[in-house]
Amino acid sequence: MGFTGLARWVNAPTTGLQLVTDNLRMNHNGEYRGKWMLSVRSYRSTLGQSPGSQITSERTMCALTMDDNVFVHVEDPAAPTKADVLAAAPPGQEAAYLQSPSHYRTTFLTLTPPNALEQLISQLKARWVPVRQSSGAQKAQVLGPQLTIEGHIFAIGTDWLVRAGNVILAGGAVRGMLLEAEYLPLPALHSPTADGTSELLSNLLTSVLPNLRDAKTVAVTISDMQWEEVLWDREEDGRKEEEKEEETEFIYGDDDATSEKKGDWTGIDRDRRSAYLIMGALRSEGIL
Numbered sequence: 001m002g003f004t005g006l007a008r009w010v011n012a013p014t015t016g017l018q019l020v021t022d023n024l025r026m027n028h029n030g031e032y033r034g035k036w037m038l039s040v041r042s043y044r045s046t047l048g049q050s051p052g053s054q055i056t057s058e059r060t061m062c063a064l065t066m067d068d069n070v071f072v073h074v075e076d077p078a079a080p081t082k083a084d085v086l087a088a089a090p091p092g093q094e095a096a097y098l099q100s101p102s103h104y105r106t107t108f109l110t111l112t113p114p115n116a117l118e119q120l121i122s123q124l125k126a127r128w129v130p131v132r133q134s135s136g137a138q139k140a141q142v143l144g145p146q147l148t149i150e151g152h153i154f155a156i157g158t159d160w161l162v163r164a165g166n167v168i169l170a171g172g173a174v175r176g177m178l179l180e181a182e183y184l185p186l187p188a189l190h191s192p193t194a195d196g197t198s199e200l201l202s203n204l205l206t207s208v209l210p211n212l213r214d215a216k217t218v219a220v221t222i223s224d225m226q227w228e229e230v231l232w233d234r235e236e237d238g239r240k241e242e243e244k245e246e247e248t249e250f251i252y253g254d255d256d257a258t259s260e261k262k263g264d265w266t267g268i269d270r271d272r273r274s275a276y277l278i279m280g281a282l283r284s285e286g287i288l
Helices: 016-027 082-088 094-098 116-124 136-143 199-208 224-231 234-242 268-284
Strands: 003-009 031-045 060-066 069-075 106-111 128-130 147-156 160-169 174-183 217-220
Touching: 003 199, 003 268, 016 147, 016 160, 016 174, 016 199, 031 160, 031 268, 060 268, 069 116, 069 268, 082 094, 106 224, 106 268, 147 174, 160 199, 174 199, 174 268, 217 268
Parallel strands: none
Antiparallel strands: 003 174, 003 217, 031 060, 031 128, 031 147, 060 069, 069 106, 147 160, 160 174
C-alpha cells in the first residue's frame, strides 16, 4: 500500500463513473482490478432526552465500513480539544493537564468485524439512534447503510491504483463521486504544502477526470500535523512521559535509515486515513 490522495467530484453526472472508466482504459491503459465498495452510517446520541439531563448538545458518530474493518469517528461538541487543554496548562504542566479531561472532542476508533458497532450498541442499549431515522417507511432503512460508495478499482502500470465510485444515498439517489489515487512505491510522502496536498497525486487525479465544462472537483486533504492530532493517544503519551529514556547502541550506517512511524501509509493506517477523509468530506456537505 502507498501514499493516497482523495478528490470529490461534487456535481458528477449519473454517467460519471462510466466516463472515468472509459478515460482510464483508453488514455491510461487502466486494468480493472475489482469493485470498490464502502458503506457509511451516522448516528446521534439521545442523552439529552433523559430526565434531568443538562446536556445542551448531542454527540455525533459516523461509521465507515471498508473490507473487514469499521472506522468510527465520534464527536462531542461540549468536550475540549487537545489544543484547548494545552492553552490552559501552566508552563511545565502540559503532560499532567492532558490527562485531566474524561475525554476529548473527537475520538477515532477502528473496530472489527463489520456490524460489531451495531451489535455493541444493541447489547449495551446505548443511547444512539441513526441520524436519518424518522417515522413511517423510512424506519425500515435504518437497518441498512445511510449511503454507499460503489465503483471500481483500476491499476495503471505497477505504480498506481485508482479507485472511483458513486456516492449513493439509501434511496438510490447519486450524490457525485469520490476518486482516490494511490501511489504504491511510497509508503509515506510528507507534503511541503500546509494543506497536505501532493502535486504528484493531484496531477494524476486531474488526468483521470473527464474534461467536462462546469465540473466541480475538490481535493480532500489533511495536513500531517492535523493527522497526528487525530492519531494522538493519551494513554500512550502518558506512558512515554513516565518511561525513562534508555540509551541504545549506535550502529554505523543506521543514521540514514528511515524508521516507520505511526501514521505512515502502510497497512491499516492507509485505510484509516482514507476513511477519515471520506467521512469528513461527506459531513462537510451535510450528507451525513
